[in-house]
Amino acid sequence: MDKEIIRRKLLDKRSALGRPDVESMSSSIVDKILSLEQWTLAGEVLLYWSIRNEVDIRPLLKDAWDNGKKLFLPCCRKNEPGQMDFGVVRAEADLAAGAFGIKEPCRTRCEFPDAVSPDLAIVPGVGYDRSGYRIGFGGGYYDRFLARPQKDGFLSIGVCYDFQLVEGFPVEPWDKAVQVICTDKEMIWQK
Numbered sequence: 001m002d003k004e005i006i007r008r009k010l011l012d013k014r015s016a017l018g019r020p021d022v023e024s025m026s027s028s029i030v031d032k033i034l035s036l037e038q039w040t041l042a043g044e045v046l047l048y049w050s051i052r053n054e055v056d057i058r059p060l061l062k063d064a065w066d067n068g069k070k071l072f073l074p075c076c077r078k079n080e081p082g083q084m085d086f087g088v089v090r091a092e093a094d095l096a097a098g099a100f101g102i103k104e105p106c107r108t109r110c111e112f113p114d115a116v117s118p119d120l121a122i123v124p125g126v127g128y129d130r131s132g133y134r135i136g137f138g139g140g141y142y143d144r145f146l147a148r149p150q151k152d153g154f155l156s157i158g159v160c161y162d163f164q165l166v167e168g169f170p171v172e173p174w175d176k177a178v179q180v181i182c183t184d185k186e187m188i189w190q191k
Contacts, residue, residue: 003169007135010127010164014053017161025161025184026056032182033060033122038155042119044070046086046145049095049103054124055159065091072116074141075104082140086116117151123178127164132177132190134158135169146176157182 033039045064050056064071072086076099087105089095098104105112123142125134136142146156158178162185181188 003135003138006166006169007126007138010135010166013163014126014161017053022053022056026050027059028184029055029159029182030057030059032187033057033157033159034063038120038153042069042155044072044118044120046072046074046116046118046121048122048124049073050124051100051102055161057122057159060122061089061092070118072118073103073105074145075107075112076100076102076141082144084141084145085112087112117148117154119151119153120155120157121145123156123158125158125160125164127166127169128158128160128178128181129167129169129171130165130181130188131171132158132179132181132188133169133171133175134178135166140174143174143176146178147174155179159183162186 047057047060047064050058061071071089073089074084075087077083077085087110089105089110094106094109095103096106123134125136127135134142156178157180159182162183165181165183177190179190
């Protein structure tokens with residue numbers, strides 16, 4: 001099935017979720033991640049700011065700040081589609097409205113290191129298959145990040161609601177899979 005058709009269907013279903021469902025399912029996902037040894041041991045993490053009923057991982061941001069982790073959030077480059085920089089965010093006050101209506105690290109308040117290699121990255125998706133491949137919004141932002149050389153022990157975790165697990169969409173040569181998928185019902189580790 002065509003990725004665009006799947007994307008539209010999944011976005012419609014996600015948009016229809018009520019706030020209690022988003023909170024309940026997101027809480028289940030966050031709890032699974034917080035229980036991972038890899039989360040506990042990670043000194044540097046890459047997270048995202050959730051919008052439009054995405055999995056709400058803001059409790060992970062708070063946990064990272066409370067436990068002294070270096071927290072990176074993506075920041076889209078102006079006039080460079082598909083390209084992100086990563087800013088060190090120390091508090092929500094470091095965020096500003098950015099591309100696509102997403103809060104991003106403020107370019108004047110946050111440090112933007114040239115090389116960012118976190119221990120763990122949480123990757124949002126419109127949909128995932130059980131092999132870790134994702135349907136995003138089609139810009140290739142996270143595929144480019146996941147294609148970078150990463151440090152030993154790096155762990156990428158894709159998060160989505162259980163209904164966002166789909167099969168049968170085309171995987172392109174440039175698509176990069178995550179190592180783990182975490183839904184409200186299960187964690188799927190890639191071999």
